[in-house]
Amino acid sequence: MDIRPLSDVAGVILVGGRSRRMGRDKALIPLGGKPLVERVIDAFRPLFERILLVGDRGERFASYGLPVFPDIHPGSALGGLYTGLVRAGTPHVFVSACDVPWPDPRVIARLCSLREGFDVVVPRTVGGSEPLFAVYGTGCLPAMERMLREGNYRIYDFYPEVRTRYVEQAELADLVTPARTFVNVNTPEEFETIRNREEGMAIKAVSFVAKSGTGKTTLLEKVIAELKGRGYRIGVIKHDAHRFDIDHPGKDSHRLAAAGADTMLIASPEKLALVKKYDESPPLDELLATYFGDVDIVLTEGFKKSSLPKIEVHRMERSATLLCRGEEHDPTLVAVASDAALALDVPVFDLNNPAQVADFVERTFLAAGAA
Template sequence: MHENPEQDITGVILVGGKSRRMGKDKAFLEVAGKPLFERVLEVFRESFAQVVLVGNREERFADYGLPVLPDIYHGSSLGGLYTGLHNAATEYVFVSSCDLPFPSAEVLRYLCSLRNGYDAVVPTTANGYEPLFALYAKSCLGPIKRLLDSGDFCAYAYYPQVRVRYVAYEELARFDRDGRAFLNINTPEEFAKIGGNL
């Protein structure tokens, strides 16, 4: 257990996804007997003093005793990030999707430690940016709102307008010893590969 949860960062878990490719709600698929959402929540609860959920799914997550914020802009992870940032009482939020099978508390805390002087701290891997396991400051609200208002929902199209600390995977590898921190599961086949049961 992390002894000093971050006070000036709100943990924001995006729970509004439709899981179309999976065919059932990814948040509650189980790996090693624990729903994916709870795996993310466990890391967030030990890392942040405040945790909120974002998405129009209050009834599905009511049992967790956390605020569930309805989307201000519907239908995208960028809109979810905007809702979390807009409502946060802290200067920073750390955002994650709700369906990471192996979220890493060590990677999360390292990313948070780099925030001074930046509007965003974003990991990069061989697959590109990882905008949904990243840290953002309130200063991103304006650029994100302009993007959303223009109808563009790309999660990183506004990065050139803010000060981003890009964190190459090589810098994070020592915290992610099994190389699975950014694994994302979208299909039943991918889920079966990691030993999950549908």
């Protein structure tokens, strides 16, 4: 990539967050052998002559040899952005949070190239604006100062007051998939999803999720039949939020379990069943590693809070909204099977055509070289 470093745009990385939901400093979590903040720094170095970090506890980042400025108005991303603009000494800055695992320099360069005549250049995807991966000019400072005095910290609230250029997803389609570029990390579960996507899962698995009454079990059984017909070995995990029994009073297996056995296995010439007691639901990765080493892929039903890639099953009659898009923007969503045409940032397949869904699963997870 031949990009000449910009002298009139500085790179600003916000490192002042407290990472409360993560439980540890997000900036320094290693991914692929590098802390997340270093991945952003590496993306910035060929683009900007000046790079600065904004946040307290600057000693954490001394090894990078970059200036670190404490927040002038601590406690919010808006305050960090304001500090970056004040301290940069350039007409514009490109700001990024420190927890962006895949910051694409081509996207950053494209956004910076649109800055002339604008105070803000911000990408907009189906999930909304991306205010912490955007260009800001010093013309924003008066509006920022007023909002900080008023205690309003929502960055996008001042956009109508300045010259704002929204960059739609289609304008970046030739460069990269926005769903990957604008991902950030807030919780351990989200980081596990990103780690799996970065490093690849030892056992391939995808979860079918849906609101109740949409027919996900019906679709799943048809997808299983499709894939079995293509010669694949399929594992299935069904999530049950309630208690269940696979044996019944009067049976020897039930008597042995009732006597206090913690693990009991029933074996016959053609199948076996394992009954194992847990105090709480066992971790999904433990189930995959322990019981599914002999299959090509595991399809799960449920587990909507897991870090697995997800296919959402949607029926318009049941609900006009999705589980994984709307109030929640689940970065693990990879496709939707729906009975209605939907404009989304992931592929949408016909709910009544299980072969389409099976084709996607095969192409994405089972084809040679699929990650």
